[in-house]
Amino acid sequence: MTRTAATCPPGAGPPDADAYTLGPLLAGPPCCTPETLIRVDKLSLSYAGTPAFENVSLDIYRGCITALIGPSGCGKTSFLSSLNRLTDLIPGCRVEGRIAIDGEDIHDPQTDVMALRRRVGMIFQKPNPFPLSIRRNLEMPLKEHGIRNRAELDERVRQALTDVGLWEEVKERLDAPALVLSGGQQQRLCIARALALRPAVLLMDEPCSALDPLASAVVEDLIASLKGRYTVVIVTHNLAQARRIANYAGFFWVKDRGGALIEFDHCRRIFEAPRHELTAAYVGGIRG
Numbered sequence: 001m002t003r004t005a006a007t008c009p010p011g012a013g014p015p016d017a018d019a020y021t022l023g024p025l026l027a028g029p030p031c032c033t034p035e036t037l038i039r040v041d042k043l044s045l046s047y048a049g050t051p052a053f054e055n056v057s058l059d060i061y062r063g064c065i066t067a068l069i070g071p072s073g074c075g076k077t078s079f080l081s082s083l084n085r086l087t088d089l090i091p092g093c094r095v096e097g098r099i100a101i102d103g104e105d106i107h108d109p110q111t112d113v114m115a116l117r118r119r120v121g122m123i124f125q126k127p128n129p130f131p132l133s134i135r136r137n138l139e140m141p142l143k144e145h146g147i148r149n150r151a152e153l154d155e156r157v158r159q160a161l162t163d164v165g166l167w168e169e170v171k172e173r174l175d176a177p178a179l180v181l182s183g184g185q186q187q188r189l190c191i192a193r194a195l196a197l198r199p200a201v202l203l204m205d206e207p208c209s210a211l212d213p214l215a216s217a218v219v220e221d222l223i224a225s226l227k228g229r230y231t232v233v234i235v236t237h238n239l240a241q242a243r244r245i246a247n248y249a250g251f252f253w254v255k256d257r258g259g260a261l262i263e264f265d266h267c268r269r270i271f272e273a274p275r276h277e278l279t280a281a282y283v284g285g286i287r288g
Contacts, residue, residue: 037062037231038083038201043097045078045087051258052078056097058250058264060201065223065232067242067267070252070282075259076235079252080203083233084120085113101201118145120201121194126210127186129178129193134170137178137189138196145197160192164222184215188222195230202226204234208241220245239283243271251279 038060045052053075060066068076078087085106087093099106106116130137138157147153157174161167166188170181178189187207194202204223208216224245226232236242242249249270251263263270263279274280281287 034059034061034064036060037102038233039098039100039103040083041098041100043079043082043095043099045075045082045096046094046258047090048092049094053252053259053261054257056261058261060231060233061248062231063228064247065227065234065245066248066250067246068233068235068250068252069237069239069242069270070259070262071254072237073259074252074254076252077205078259080205080233080235081122083201083203084117084122085111086117086122088113114145118197119199120203121197121199123187123191123194123202123204123207125206127183127190129181129186129189131177131179133175134178134181134189135174138193141193142196156196160196161189163195164188164192165218166192182215183211184218187211187215187219191219191222199230201231201233204232206235206237209237239271243267251276251282253278253282 036059040060041057043056044054056075056079068079070076081087082095083099083106087095095107101116101120105111130140132140135157138160139153142153142156147156158167158171161170166185169185170176178186181189187210191202191207207223208219211219220241223232223234227245227247234242234246246267248264249267250261251270251274252259253262254260255262263274263276265275269275270279271283274283278287
């Protein structure tokens with residue numbers, strides 16, 4: 001398999017022709033052998049018998065950003081939600097196939113679903129802060145997961161807000177209502193809320209789509225900064241955004257009865273040398 005921009009060991013050589021690139025202005029560092037964190041094998045999902053997507057298989061690599069692109073209605077969000085079993089909450093939802101994280105089947109009867117969702121966090125399309133103070137937005141999930149020591153709570157709140165670039169903006173008003181923040185700040189707060197739990201994976205469902213261009217740019221820069229520290233899977237309809245931030249891209253399309261994964265590859269190849277004619281038509285603006 002061609003190498004990718006996972007974390008490289010000290011002394012790695014210069015990038016070669018196979019190093020990933022996000023375009024002529026943004027090139028990745030020296031590349032290393034990819035390490036699979038999430039393996040999806042022949043996954044299908046349906047709602048009350050109606051397929052959302054069928055027979056999806058792919059690997060998601062540790063420390064990389066994977067973008068899921070494609071038109072509305074092809075199963076991208078359903079696929080994203082299946083990775084931490086949020087689909088369990090939907091009546092009539094049926095999942096077939098296998099999802100393994102670090103080799104462990106998430107559908108094993110012994111799986112602690114609460115621990116799974118702590119490890120695999122979700123950021124939704126529209127910012128959804130709790131109607132509480134900024135501080136309590138971060139403290140509540142921490143306390144739900146058994147963290148009650150005041151010093152640790154304070155440190156996790158500070159670190160999470162620092163990681164998303166909010167600490168300097170809100171440190172003097174942590175007890176103010178979170179709902180008074182701007183839309184972009186609210187979305188960064190929601191990302192901080194997920195980061196406070198120290199997940200391995202962040203799932204993001206169009207996290208910039210409800211924001212204005214300036215706020216969207218700030219959140220996009222934040223997502224890019226998470227590369228290497230977290231594994232990120234993002235659904236986006238913004239092809240330019242996918243190209244800017246992603247190491248890998250998966251293209252979904254409606255095929256036969258439901259959605260299907262048409263092509264999965266390095267982001268550069270998806271946009272510059274796609275193998276499937278549907279992919280070429282979509283990224284070229286001819287279809288979709």
